[in-house]
Amino acid sequence: MNRLRAFVRERDWEQFHTPKNLAMALAAEAGELLEVFQWLTEAEAAAVMESGQKAAAVREEVADVFLYLLRLADVLGVDLAEAASAKLERNAVKYPVALSKGSARKYTELGAPGQVEARD
Amino acid sequence: MNRLRAFVRERDWEQFHTPKNLAMALAAEAGELLEVFQWLTEAEAAAVMESGQKAAAVREEVADVFLYLLRLADVLGVDLAEAASAKLERNAVKYPVALSKGSARKYTELGAPGQVEARD
């Protein structure tokens, strides 16, 4: 994060790095990551790191998402590790092992009969 | 990452965590982060952490993006810190301080006359 901050400061880019712009840049990079996977079958996607060219693209886009996430967290004063840890604890309550094992149902649907449901 | 891996394993969710699905979940969470900011003015966005409710929403969505990014990196065998560091070095070459200072032009436009341009 320090190196990234210096990189931005040297280029006088803080002016562009507003929370709103960084949230957009993060989502745009997440979109580029989608682009790598969008036409692959599940089997091709599972083997994506075995192709030199695609593996490089994946590493690049994953890095871009991470860099913008670090920037956004820095600008907003959010401690990423702490936020993730707190969320994982809340998720453990929302998704008890006994109810959610092997199910992709969203927590609002746990215990309900019926189909596999999207999880948030 | 270890705690996250255990969380997923206990719930038998590895079956859902294919690279393709995780890339989708990551992009969906980046979209929820956009939602927090989309109707805010730049001034409101800059003050977003001063509102308890919005600050909590930001922390939540930032955490969700981070958790899915960690999962994706884990499943693909990508070292996040190393990938980000390598990308930052490539960016330092693409965006020399002398040419890019104070400009949001994309590297393919650096040195070219004309308007501020989106950076990738």
Place this chain on the structure above:
Amino acid sequence: MNRLRAFVRERDWEQFHTPKNLAMALAAEAGELLEVFQWLTEAEAAAVMESGQKAAAVREEVADVFLYLLRLADVLGVDLAEAASAKLERNAVKYPVALSKGSARKYTELGAPGQVEARD
């Protein structure tokens, strides 16, 4: 939609155009649209169609989003005009003019005191 369908059929691309893949492609194109706007100030964004190069980029990305949306609707058998019309009617109920005038609060927050809130 007919021309698009023919375009896809001629190239034998139906095999790639599953609902899941098309939803990914749509989101990836929405990300490219974000990229056009992400470093622009509100004033620059409002004048985006006055720059030949940026106007062309906007038209391109808007078209890409529309084409994938048409494809997805076609593959899923969703009538876009009807779905939009039905949603607009539901929104008219969720956002009564008297309560929502001039406010960006989400419908779940209407009537509540406090800050401007994201709308879904």
Place this chain on the structure above:
Amino acid sequence: MNRLRAFVRERDWEQFHTPKNLAMALAAEAGELLEVFQWLTEAEAAAVMESGQKAAAVREEVADVFLYLLRLADVLGVDLAEAASAKLERNAVKYPVALSKGSARKYTELGAPGQVEARD
């Protein structure tokens, strides 16, 4: 588009509907569409319209994407049908039937040996 424009005007929401904000809202809705599909297998995704609840969610999110796309096009003065038609013509040149038949390779890779590649 006229009904949508009236809906927005009655609520005095033009102030929020800047190109930048609308591009964000569009991407956020594309993210909600991803969320419907992200944990589904290809088979489940193909059958998504047979489940009442999921079909309703799909129609809702597809409508949201369309409504924001219409708003953005309206605000920017882009003719959606014309932009899509022009793009389809450019794509027909970039992806000649003879070279692209049955292949998901991006146009920059057409003719090149090697793996199936993401298309933009």
